[in-house]
Amino acid sequence: MGLNMIPVGSAHDEYPAIELLSVTSRIRVQILSRPRSLEGLKAFTELEELIVDNNLLGNDLWLPRLPRLHTLTLNKNQITDIESLLDHLAEVTPSLEYLSLLGNEACPNELVSLDKDEDDYQRYRYFVLHKLPHLKFLDTRKVTRRELEEAQARGAFMKVVKPAYKEDSSDSSCASPLMQYTPLPSGSRDAKSHRGVLAKCRYVYYGKHSEGNRFIRNDQL
Template identity: 80%
Template structure:
């Protein structure tokens, strides 16, 4: 039985532990304010946006100390996704700890003092940003889907309208002072 509505939780304002694993919960997850909640597991759901989730949790569950997000796209785990590695996961940990400063335990590991210090200094910069795909709803992509990136200016792409410049060069290179030439003897030429 899977229930996506968390409406009934608001009557349990003194709730301390909440396990919401395998509930098809997505980015629209809305928890009521639970000031005493210290343990929350959201494993194996459909959460893809990490920052909005963490901002919501910081607001509604201020006493949170134990959090697990394994099995969600928002949690870059190399066991779930082959493209992710331990560095991606560590950056994720720093970002989560930057947003939720009271956490003592994240996913399967205790939060270390070094992680907490690193999160304080660099956690804000560890946000994982995904580029929009070609079918995404970004303004540039929707304005001109045929437009592809090119390092050349638009005018130089048209072969019939080129702007070449002809002229004389005053400097002629003979190669006498080249570093490579000092090692070549006349009989090797």
């Protein structure tokens, strides 16, 4: 058709344009600008591949229903809420088989944070496969049968829960835990009314050596 640049995204995008490439029967769209929205894709219901790496897409990402989309890469964006994204993809991309989320905070690995390890990443994979059981390839690895079985059995419990930080301007919240105590009032005890206990304990030592020598070790002789 001789059409290479097609507008996509909202009017607030700095460079709202994409490149449309047709390869045999496949339709592939690669985002060249840095949009915050993909609303313009609603005109491409026959999309099969969508590449939106290195953009500004966040948790408010919205996709139209793309029944033929099988490949989606969202690498290096600003996605932090994995559950909302997966629920949305399960609804609008029923044929999705390949998904890549590397470089997003929602994908816990060394590319995002050095304090993440392989266990964190594997739990993430189980959770993703629990939500999208038809995936055949996730990020850089093929989905295995064992992963699918584990995802079906325990994937729902693999969600990473982040602590909620609540700002509190009160002085009590800023105090050190060691300082948060309530001592007894000074008038509740009379210093002269202290009570003590004195008792006697009869002790007899039976042994072959003197009682003093039993406290001396061989290395001290």
